[in-house]
Amino acid sequence: MSEITRESHYVPQATLRRWSHDGVNVHAHRLLVSHQHVPEWQPHALRGLTKQRDLYTTFEGDQEGDDFEKFITREIEEPGQAAIEKLVANAKMKPTDWHSIARFVAAQQMRTPLFFVEWVKRLNESMPETLQSILEEVGRKSPAQLATAEREPDTANYLREKLRVTVDPVPDSGGVALVQAQVSSSRTAWLRFMRRMLTERIELFYKHRWRVMKLAGEAEWPLTDHPVLTLNYYGPGKYDFGAGWGREGSEFILPVSPRLAVCTQVGRRETGPWHATSAQTAELQRFVVERALRWIIARKPEPWISTLRPRVVDAEAFAIEQESWRTWNAMHLDSEAEFNTPRVPPATS
Numbered sequence: 001m002s003e004i005t006r007e008s009h010y011v012p013q014a015t016l017r018r019w020s021h022d023g024v025n026v027h028a029h030r031l032l033v034s035h036q037h038v039p040e041w042q043p044h045a046l047r048g049l050t051k052q053r054d055l056y057t058t059f060e061g062d063q064e065g066d067d068f069e070k071f072i073t074r075e076i077e078e079p080g081q082a083a084i085e086k087l088v089a090n091a092k093m094k095p096t097d098w099h100s101i102a103r104f105v106a107a108q109q110m111r112t113p114l115f116f117v118e119w120v121k122r123l124n125e126s127m128p129e130t131l132q133s134i135l136e137e138v139g140r141k142s143p144a145q146l147a148t149a150e151r152e153p154d155t156a157n158y159l160r161e162k163l164r165v166t167v168d169p170v171p172d173s174g175g176v177a178l179v180q181a182q183v184s185s186s187r188t189a190w191l192r193f194m195r196r197m198l199t200e201r202i203e204l205f206y207k208h209r210w211r212v213m214k215l216a217g218e219a220e221w222p223l224t225d226h227p228v229l230t231l232n233y234y235g236p237g238k239y240d241f242g243a244g245w246g247r248e249g250s251e252f253i254l255p256v257s258p259r260l261a262v263c264t265q266v267g268r269r270e271t272g273p274w275h276a277t278s279a280q281t282a283e284l285q286r287f288v289v290e291r292a293l294r295w296i297i298a299r300k301p302e303p304w305i306s307t308l309r310p311r312v313v314d315a316e317a318f319a320i321e322q323e324s325w326r327t328w329n330a331m332h333l334d335s336e337a338e339f340n341t342p343r344v345p346p347a348t349s
Helices: 013-017 065-088 095-110 113-139 143-151 184-197 280-288 301-306 314-325 328-340
Strands: 007-009 025-030 042-045 050-052 058-060 064-067 157-159 163-169 179-185 211-214 229-235 239-240 250-254 260-265 295-298
Touching: 013 065, 025 157, 050 328, 058 065, 058 184, 058 328, 065 095, 065 184, 065 260, 095 113, 095 184, 095 260, 184 328, 229 280, 280 301, 301 314, 314 328
Parallel strands: none
Antiparallel strands: 007 050, 025 042, 025 295, 058 064, 157 163, 163 179, 211 260, 229 239, 229 250, 250 260
């Protein structure tokens, strides 16, 4: 098997580099550490930050692959970063450049570990409703239809993006059937979800009006390991991060350099740079820091950041998290292999 890309940088190094003085290192504040002697701010090499081994590795056929990694690098990152470089250089932007930026922001929102955790939580919450709808569908079938489904395995499988449900009629039971649900790897479902959103539903991101956002005075944007703000803002102190694409009033903000961010608000058509007031600047900086999962990055150590988000010192929690990432790939590969194994229907006699 040829070598595949295993180190998945969920915030690209090209993005991190804009917060670096030397193009090699940035200052980083880690939010979970194993002991109190770890400095609150440390210089970190770009290549070692905001990455996870095998985050996007897939099981293709009978071997591991990096198809999604290639897709997101070639079709999303490269054109997106080229357009962002033009924006940072104050060059003239074309509609296609803004399309590349829109797609880049959408991908950056969905490709982080924090999004995965929150997405799986929503998936689990919606699963009972999905199963109920499938059971109702099965319940509308007659014994004869269930018997046909038994003889024709393809029609016995009710495929959903996130799970597979099989129906096995119980012989001589008057139409009783055994319904079983098998969940695929959550990683596979996540990667499928992202690819569909970034291809089949891409017009959803293109139709919004994108613009530049600048902070007040000399203030700078921090960068985190979940850098896209999905903001519903109702007033001072009243907000949440549950914004949705296509949902009126939802705001999407991505810092692309210490001094610039790109943003859109669903339903608004204004163009030109948006300049934040001092009060808005303080709020926006706080929002970015609040959404960090494990890393906050800045051009220099910022005491206000470590005051707002003090790190947690917990050796046990740190070890558990590291072990979960160490076994991440093996766990998902086992799940994917089991899901892809052809199913043998139970005997009917």
